[in-house]
Amino acid sequence: MHTLDDLLAIGVSGRTVLVRSDLNVPLDGTTITDDGRIRASLPTLQALTSAGAKVVVTAHLGRPKGAPEERYSLAPVAARLTDVLGAPVTFATDLVGESAASTVAALPAGGVALLENVRFDARETSKNEADRQELARALVHLVGGDAAFVSDGFGVVHRKQASVYDVAQLLPHYAGYLVSEETAVLHKLTVDPERPYVVILGGSKVSDKLGVITALLPQVDSLLIGGGMAYTFLAAQGHGVGKSLLQADQIDTCRGLLEQHGDKILLPTDFVIADDFAPDANTDIVGADAIPDAWQGLDIGPATRQAFAAVIATAATIFWNGPVGVFEMPAFSAGTKAIADAIAAGSSFSVVGGGDSAAAVRTLGVDESGFTHISTGGGASLEFLEGATLPGLSVLEA
Numbered sequence: 001m002h003t004l005d006d007l008l009a010i011g012v013s014g015r016t017v018l019v020r021s022d023l024n025v026p027l028d029g030t031t032i033t034d035d036g037r038i039r040a041s042l043p044t045l046q047a048l049t050s051a052g053a054k055v056v057v058t059a060h061l062g063r064p065k066g067a068p069e070e071r072y073s074l075a076p077v078a079a080r081l082t083d084v085l086g087a088p089v090t091f092a093t094d095l096v097g098e099s100a101a102s103t104v105a106a107l108p109a110g111g112v113a114l115l116e117n118v119r120f121d122a123r124e125t126s127k128n129e130a131d132r133q134e135l136a137r138a139l140v141h142l143v144g145g146d147a148a149f150v151s152d153g154f155g156v157v158h159r160k161q162a163s164v165y166d167v168a169q170l171l172p173h174y175a176g177y178l179v180s181e182e183t184a185v186l187h188k189l190t191v192d193p194e195r196p197y198v199v200i201l202g203g204s205k206v207s208d209k210l211g212v213i214t215a216l217l218p219q220v221d222s223l224l225i226g227g228g229m230a231y232t233f234l235a236a237q238g239h240g241v242g243k244s245l246l247q248a249d250q251i252d253t254c255r256g257l258l259e260q261h262g263d264k265i266l267l268p269t270d271f272v273i274a275d276d277f278a279p280d281a282n283t284d285i286v287g288a289d290a291i292p293d294a295w296q297g298l299d300i301g302p303a304t305r306q307a308f309a310a311v312i313a314t315a316a317t318i319f320w321n322g323p324v325g326v327f328e329m330p331a332f333s334a335g336t337k338a339i340a341d342a343i344a345a346g347s348s349f350s351v352v353g354g355g356d357s358a359a360a361v362r363t364l365g366v367d368e369s370g371f372t373h374i375s376t377g378g379g380a381s382l383e384f385l386e387g388a389t390l391p392g393l394s395v396l397e398a
C-alpha cells in the first residue's frame with residue numbers, strides 16, 4: 001500500500017490532490033459538539049498544503065437520503081476546519097456542479113477546498129456499481145485526470161462507496177496519515193492480544209454491528225453489551241423491551257449467539273428508562289425484565305455499571321465501541337461515563353473507537369490519557385478487528 005509519504009516524495013507542488021476525510025462530527029443544530037474528527041484530519045491536510053498541493057476534500061455528514069438536506073450541510077464543518085487549520089477553506093456548495101468546478105479552478109497551490117456532503121448524491125452509496133463509478137468519474141473530471149487520491153477517512157473505509165472505493169480505482173491512490181496510524185494501532189489488537197480481552201459494544205447502529213459480533217466472539221474473553229445493542233438480546237431472552245431500540249429481524253441471531261457463547265456475553269441487568277426520548281422525560285430504574293410497554297431504555301442502570309466496571313478492571317486488553325446510553329442527554333450519560341472512567345482507571349491496552357464514543361470520552365470529562373488510543377472509526381474498527389476485508393483499504397493495495 002502506498003502512503004502519503006510516497007506521494008510527498010514524488011512531489012505535489014501545484015498538483016491537485018483529492019482527499020477523502022471522515023468529517024462526520026456530532027452536531028447540535030449547526031453547532032459542532034465535538035471536532036475530534038476534524039482535528040484528526042489535519043496532519044494529512046497540513047502535509048499536503050505545506051508541500052504546495054491544491055487540496056480538494058470530500059466527506060459526508062450523517063445519513064441523508066441521497067439528496068441535499070440543509071441539516072446535513074458541511075458548511076459548519078468548513079468553518080471549523082478553517083479555524084483549526086488556521087487557513088481559509090473554500091466551501092463548494094455542491095459536489096460536482098458549478099460551485100465545485102469554480103472553487104477547484106480558483107484553488108491556489110497550498111489551498112484547501114471542501115466539497116458539500118458527498119451523500120447528497122445518491123450515487124455515493126448506491127449498491128449499483130455503475131452508478132457509483134459514474135460519480136467517481138465525475139469527481140475525477142472535477143479534479144483532473146492527473147490528480148492523486150489520498151484516502152484518509154478511516155471511519156468510512158468499511159464502506160464500498162464512490163468517494164471511498166470507486167474513485168481509488170481511477171486515480172493513483174495513497175493512504176493518508178490517519179488511515180496509516182489507525183490501522184497500525186488496531187493491528188496490534190488482532191495479533192495475540194494480552195488476555196483477558198474484553199470488548200464493550202453499544203451505540204445505535206444496531207443492524208450494522210450485530211453482524212460483527214458473530215465473528216468477534218471467538219476472539220474475545222468477554223463481550224459486554226449496552227446501549228441500543230442490548231434490547232435485541234433482551235428480546236431474544238423473552239423480555240419485553242417497550243419502545244427501546246429493537247432490531248426485530250435479528251432476534252433469532254441474538255438467541256443463537258446467547259446459546260453458543262452465553263458464557264462470554266454479559267448483558268445489562270438493569271436500565272435507566274424514560275417515558276420519552278427527551279432530556280426532560282420522566283425516568284425510572286428497573287430490572288431487565290420490567291421495562292413497561294410505553295417506556296424505553298436509554299442507559300444501563302447502576303447495578304450494570306458496577307458489574308461491567310468489575311469485568312473491565314480485570315481486562316488486559318479492551319476495545320470499546322458505542323455509548324451504552326444516550327450520553328448526549330445528562331439524564332442518560334452516567335452509564336457511558338462509568339464505562340469510560342473504569343477503562344481510564346485501569347492499565348489495560350485500551351482502544352475506544354467511533355465518532356460518538358470518542359466524543360463521549362472527550363465531552364464527559366473523562367481522563368483521555370487513560371486510553372491507549374482513541375480511534376475515529378467505530379464500525380470500521382470493529383470490521384477491522386473481526387478480520388473482514390475493508391473495501392476502502394483493499395482498494396489501496398491494488
Ligand SMILES: Nc1ncnc2c1ncn2[C@@H]1O[C@H](COP(=O)(O)OP(=O)(O)O)[C@@H](O)[C@H]1O
Nearest residue numbers: 203204205227228298325326354355356357378
Ligand atoms: N439505549 C439507547 N437508545 C437509543 N440510542 C442510544 C442508546 N444508547 C446509545 N444510543 C446512541 O447511540 C449513538 C451512537 O451510536 P453509534 O453511531 O453506533 O456509535 P459510534 O459513533 O461511537 O460508533 C449515540 O448518539 C447515543 O445517543
Ligand SMILES: O=C(OP(=O)(O)O)[C@H](O)COP(=O)(O)O
Nearest residue numbers: 024155156354355377378379380
Ligand atoms: O460515524 C461513522 O461511523 P461510526 O458511527 O461507526 O463511528 C462514520 O462516519 C461512517 O458513517 P456511516 O456509518 O453512516 O457510514
